[in-house]
Amino acid sequence: MFIVIMQPTEKIRSTPFPSAQFHLAVRGGLVALGESLNAWSKARGYHQQNVGRALRGDWRGPRAHCICLEIREYLAKRGIYV
Numbered sequence: 066m067f068i069v070i071m072q073p074t075e076k077i078r079s080t081p082f083p084s085a086q087f088h089l090a091v092r093g094g095l096v097a098l099g100e101s102l103n104a105w106s107k108a109r110g111y112h113q114q115n116v117g118r119a120l121r122g123d124w125r126g127p128r129a130h131c132i133c134l135e136i137r138e139y140l141a142k143r144g145i146y147v
Contacts, residue, residue: 082133082147083122090147091120094140105136 119129
């Protein structure tokens with residue numbers, strides 16, 4: 066699992082997404098914040114399975130890409146860069 070803490074001015078893209086590695090990094094980042102992927106998904110009205118598929122790259126499309134960007138931005142605002 067890769068969780069990279071970087072300065073906000075550095076390049077954010079440290080883990081290729083979508084990929085299995087990105088999925089695990091996101092889950093690890095949420096756990097580090099004391100949250101879960103399921104709770105994050107429910108709070109935004111997404112099904113956890115769809116979020117997982119988007120993060121792993123099983124589902125590729127505009128909405129899946131938006132979910133990946135949204136969760137990356139959410140973590141970045143809290144100091145976790147994946």
